[in-house]
Amino acid sequence: xxxxxxxxxxxxxxxxxxxxxxxxxxxxxxxxxxxxxxxxxxxxxxxxxxxxxxxxxxxxxxxxxxxxxxxxxxxxxxxxxxxxxxxxxxxxxxxxxxxxxxxxxxxxxxxxxxxxxxxxxxxxxxxxxxxxxxxxxxxxxxxxxxxxxxxxxxxxxxxxxxxxxxxxxxxxxxxxxxxxxxxxxxxxxxxxxxxxxxxxxxxxxxxxxxxxxxxxxxxxxxxxxxxxxxxxxxxxxxxxxxxxxxxxxxxxxxxxxxxxxxxxxxxxxxxxxxxxxxxxxxxxxxxxxxxxxxxxxxxxxxxxxxxxxxxxxxxxxxxxxxxxxxxxxxxxxxxxxxxxxxxxxxxxxxxxxxxxxxxxxxxxxxxxxxxxxxxxxxxxxxxxxxxxxxxxxxxxxxxxxxxxxxxxxxxxxxxxxxxxxxxxxxxxxxxxxxxxxxxxxxxxxxxxxxxxxxxxxxxxx
Amino acid sequence: xxxxxxxxxxxxxxxxxxxxxxxxxxxxxxxxxxxxxxxxxxxxxxxxxxxxxxxxxxxxxxxxxxxxxxxxxxxxxxxxxxxxxxxxxxxxxxxxxxxxxxxxxxxxxxxxxxxxxxxxxxxxxxxxxxxxxxxxxxxxxxxxxxxxxxxxxxxxxxxxxxxxxxxxxxxxxxxxxxxxxxxxxxxxxxxxxxxxxxxxxxxxxxxxxxxxxxxxxxxxxxxxxxxxxxxxxxxxxxxxxxxxxxxxxxxxxxxxxxxxxxxxxxxxxxxxxxxxxxxxxxxxxxxxxxxxxxxxxxxxxxxxxxxxxxxxxxxxxxxxxxxxxxxxxxxxxxxxxxxxxxxxxxxxxxxxxxxxxxxxxxxxxxxxxxxxxxxxxxxxxxxxxxxxxxxxxxxxxxxxxxxxxxxxxxxxxxxxxxxxxxxxxxxxxxxxxxxxxxxxxxxxxxxxxxxxxxxxxxxxx
Numbered sequence: 001x002x003x004x005x006x007x008x009x010x011x012x013x014x015x016x017x018x019x020x021x022x023x024x025x026x027x028x029x030x031x032x033x034x035x036x037x038x039x040x041x042x043x044x045x046x047x048x049x050x051x052x053x054x055x056x057x058x059x060x061x062x063x064x065x066x067x068x069x070x071x072x073x074x075x076x077x078x079x080x081x082x083x084x085x086x087x088x089x090x091x092x093x094x095x096x097x098x099x100x101x102x103x104x105x106x107x108x109x110x111x112x113x114x115x116x117x118x119x120x121x122x123x124x125x126x127x128x129x130x131x132x133x134x135x136x137x138x139x140x141x142x143x144x145x146x147x148x149x150x151x152x153x154x155x156x157x158x159x160x161x162x163x164x165x166x167x168x169x170x171x172x173x174x175x176x177x178x179x180x181x182x183x184x185x186x187x188x189x190x191x192x193x194x195x196x197x198x199x200x201x202x203x204x205x206x207x208x209x210x211x212x213x214x215x216x217x218x219x220x221x222x223x224x225x226x227x228x229x230x231x232x233x234x235x236x237x238x239x240x241x242x243x244x245x246x247x248x249x250x251x252x253x254x255x256x257x258x259x260x261x262x263x264x265x266x267x268x269x270x271x272x273x274x275x276x277x278x279x280x281x282x283x284x285x286x287x288x289x290x291x292x293x294x295x296x297x298x299x300x301x302x303x304x305x306x307x308x309x310x311x312x313x314x315x316x317x318x319x320x321x322x323x324x325x326x327x328x329x330x331x332x333x334x335x336x337x338x339x340x341x342x343x344x345x346x347x348x349x350x351x352x353x354x355x356x357x358x359x360x361x362x363x364x365x366x367x368x369x370x371x372x373x374x375x376x377x378x379x380x381x382x383x384x385x386x387x388x389x390x391x392x393x394x395x396x397x398x399x400x401x402x403x404x405x406x407x408x409x410x411x412x413x414x415x416x417x418x419x420x421x422x423x424x425x426x427x428x429x430x431x432x433x434x435x436x437x438x439x440x441x442x443x444x445x446x447x448x449x450x451x452x453x454x455x456x457x458x459x460x461x
Numbered sequence: 462x463x464x465x466x467x468x469x470x471x472x473x474x475x476x477x478x479x480x481x482x483x484x485x486x487x488x489x490x491x492x493x494x495x496x497x498x499x500x501x502x503x504x505x506x507x508x509x510x511x512x513x514x515x516x517x518x519x520x521x522x523x524x525x526x527x528x529x530x531x532x533x534x535x536x537x538x539x540x541x542x543x544x545x546x547x548x549x550x551x552x553x554x555x556x557x558x559x560x561x562x563x564x565x566x567x568x569x570x571x572x573x574x575x576x577x578x579x580x581x582x583x584x585x586x587x588x589x590x591x592x593x594x595x596x597x598x599x600x601x602x603x604x605x606x607x608x609x610x611x612x613x614x615x616x617x618x619x620x621x622x623x624x625x626x627x628x629x630x631x632x633x634x635x636x637x638x639x640x641x642x643x644x645x646x647x648x649x650x651x652x653x654x655x656x657x658x659x660x661x662x663x664x665x666x667x668x669x670x671x672x673x674x675x676x677x678x679x680x681x682x683x684x685x686x687x688x689x690x691x692x693x694x695x696x697x698x699x700x701x702x703x704x705x706x707x708x709x710x711x712x713x714x715x716x717x718x719x720x721x722x723x724x725x726x727x728x729x730x731x732x733x734x735x736x737x738x739x740x741x742x743x744x745x746x747x748x749x750x751x752x753x754x755x756x757x758x759x760x761x762x763x764x765x766x767x768x769x770x771x772x773x774x775x776x777x778x779x780x781x782x783x784x785x786x787x788x789x790x791x792x793x794x795x796x797x798x799x800x801x802x803x804x805x806x807x808x809x810x811x812x813x814x815x816x817x818x819x820x821x822x823x824x825x826x827x828x829x830x831x832x833x834x835x836x837x838x839x840x841x842x843x844x845x846x847x848x849x850x851x852x853x854x855x856x857x858x859x860x861x862x863x864x865x866x867x868x869x870x871x872x873x874x875x876x877x878x879x880x881x882x883x884x885x886x887x888x889x890x891x892x893x894x895x896x897x898x899x900x901x902x903x904x905x906x907x908x909x910x911x912x913x914x915x916x917x918x919x920x921x922x
Binding site: 085146 | 506523524525526532533536537539542543544545546562563607608611614615654655656657
């Protein structure tokens with residue numbers, strides 16, 4: 001029946017895409033353009049530019065700068081339908097997915113739900129060490145970071161203030177490096193005049209990496225540059241440092257020889273990923289093989305070996321491509337896979353030959369602060385100001401929408417020339433929900449030490 | 462002792478300001494510049510440009526566009542100290558305020574904590590009809606509005622969909638009018654191509670006003686213009702309409718003759734204000750007289766009649782000024798009062814004569830949609846595109862920070878020329894927190910009706 005109408009082989013086939021990130025969104029666009037009937041299901045109503053989330057967490061960008069409603073991005077495609085709902089199960093035999101508001105039959109399924117944080121069996125650490133995968137994560141992280149400074153400004157106790165001004169970033173991959181670098185920029189440049197009771201540049205920033213060096217996928221010369229950039233911004237890098245415990249008061253770290261405790265009120269998690277919930281459900285339902293990180297192993301055309309009508313793309317997929325390279329969990333790879341599967345299905349439907357997926361590596365780059373970045377562009381190594389400008393150009397270019405490009409450009413130009421930042425708001429957890437009685441109780445407990453507040457206050461003025 | 466040093470009468474005196482909105486922030490700046498030692502206490506770490514909150518709620522601006530950290534705005538004033546804490550009590554005899562993290566002695570107190578929503582004794586309506594005073598309110602309102610559209614796109618039942626696409630705004634003052642106008646713009650212009658199962662322009666928007674007309678402070682000719690602008694955008698205005706009940710399914714409205722129920726999933730509250738919690742605490746502690754709306758009556762110099770060392774400014778104060786005019790609860794009045802009290806205290810400390818506060822009315826303006834606004838500028842009445850441009854100019858100019866001006870300018874220009882909006886994100890209430898089991902249960906309950914989803918889905922494509 002599918003081949004019955006020769007004019008458009010896409011006709012009548014229903015492609016269901018789960019997940020509207022880079023992979024899913026670009027698959028939806030390409031399938032839609034090829035004439036397929038597409039339904040895109042996402043629990044969020046917006047696409048998020050995840051590589052820049054750390055800039056929201058550290059107050060450089062606002063979340064609206066890096067997110068855009070999928071519905072609007074797909075509005076011009078009448079055959080693409082967007083639904084804001086959570087998919088929780090699949091029946092591969094019936095070709096059916098089950099979501100919050102019902103069920104949908106598919107002819108082809110595309111799973112692009114990505115990954116979430118991995119606490120390596122210590123999920124109770126999550127509460128004390130938030131990760132950075134969603135918009136809410138970024139806002140929560142921002143709240144923790146800026147609240148720590150606010151509390152430090154009111155804190156009477158020197159040891160407690162030191163703990164408030166200690167920030168631990170776990171994970172020396174690009175996210176951890178960029179996050180630690182942004183904290184260095186924030187405390188050494190942006191906020192130097194903001195506080196009266198401490199110098200923001202005295203804040204301690206510790207980057208912990210379990211392996212022998214940070215940024216393991218980069219060449220040694222760029223790793224050394226990155227370490228220098230971090231040192232310039234006051235970031236203390238500890239390698240071969242395994243986190244043994246995380247709680248509200250800090251982390252315990254094991255080095256080769258001994259364990260050390262780092263007292264810190266703010267611990268940020270940028271280490272390791274595991275498949276999204278739907279990825280796990282899909283693996284269970286299809287019996288798909290998974291790699292060490294839990295990602296689903298796929299055929300060279302990105303379909304599941306057991307189910308050729310199911311494609312897995314983006315961070316959720318594990319694939320060694322045609323050139324023998326492990327496809328990395330990066331936005332460009334996700335975009336290329338999304339487009340690839342639509343083209344491949346279309347070619348196959350027209351009886352043409354298809355090629356296996358091949359990742360085109362346009363380079364990777366990590367930014368550590370303004371004018372400080374390292375880049376590896378098809379073997380060409382760059383660092384410093386040039387790398388930073390390249391990075392800024394690439395990221396602004398990759399932001400899908402024209403208005404977003406403009407906004408981010410304005411924000412960054414402003415930041416570049418003034419060293420100021422625009423969105424250091426503490427939102428989402430308003431103090432006024434706390435009862436007055438409780439506040440009064442806390443105050444009476446600390447009232448004695450507050451004679452000292454006033455005395456010190458006078459010193460300041 | 463205070464007058465001991467003649468060189469600077471400000472020396473050694475401690476001004477404590479509670480609340481960092483327009484009034485408090487401008488008082489802090491002016492007192493700081495005059496050489497007074499100032500402590501600004503606010504439960505938020507940012508100043509919010511409240512007149513534009515409705516644009517965040519309807520997706521035109523992002524919250525970072527209209528908020529800025531007080532700490533950064535005051536960083537250049539070494540004698541001004543900013544603390545991010547909630548004040549919950551005051552002892553006017555001891556001259557002491559009590560906050561979350563301790564207590565502070567003052568020589569002069571400035572209360573500028575503003576107002577919050579008034580549900581006129583029906584505080585249980587709050588849950589179903591969120592107001593618009595804080596950043597979280599705006600994000601919550603945005604979530605409700607855009608989620609209603611998302612649900613409507615998935616809804617099988619026609620009556621239910623109609624209910625999801627009915628929006629009721631309670632209150633015909635500037636906020637209510639602007640909010641209803643923005644909803645009209647959103648549904649009649651911005652989103653017309655976004656949905657497949659309904660036309661966004663079929664959404665019903667009802668603006669309810671208890672009095673005989675909307676925008677009661679405006680002249681009759683401008684009220685008529687505003688009604689026309691609203692009608693052009695599909696907003697249905699009901700006057701002399703008293704809300705009798707609000708619940709999750711809509712509102713009951715009493716007109717002169719009979720009661721009517723409006724079935725609506727989204728009810729937004731823009732009617733009436735009452736003093737902030739600290740305003741009430743202050744009134745109780747000082748025995749200050751209050752007007753009908755609960756605001757504190759102040760002397761012509763904005764001090765409390767019972768306590769000349771306590772000033773009340775901004776929305777919290779009730780004052781008929783030197784020209785016999787009731788000072789309105791608007792940002793310009795708050796700014797003027799903040800500056801006035803600092804100048805007045807300074808003059809008095811130097812033994813100079815002081816004048817009573819006099820509000821300089823630069824005009825009021827309400828915007829109903831792009832190219833649609835009404836303005837009353839010192840008696841000069843304007844409407845339409847000219848009023849809209851004036852409004853845009855005045856608002857952009859009033860945004861304190863240079864970067865914010867640029868960002869808002871970019872956003873609005875973009876919106877103006879493309880009729881697109883930038884920040885329609887549903888955040889802060891992620892669906893994935895809902896357990897899978899629960900989702901599955903809901904799905905199985907609706908599974909039967911979902912055979913129809915697929916059928917209708919085919920019709921759409």
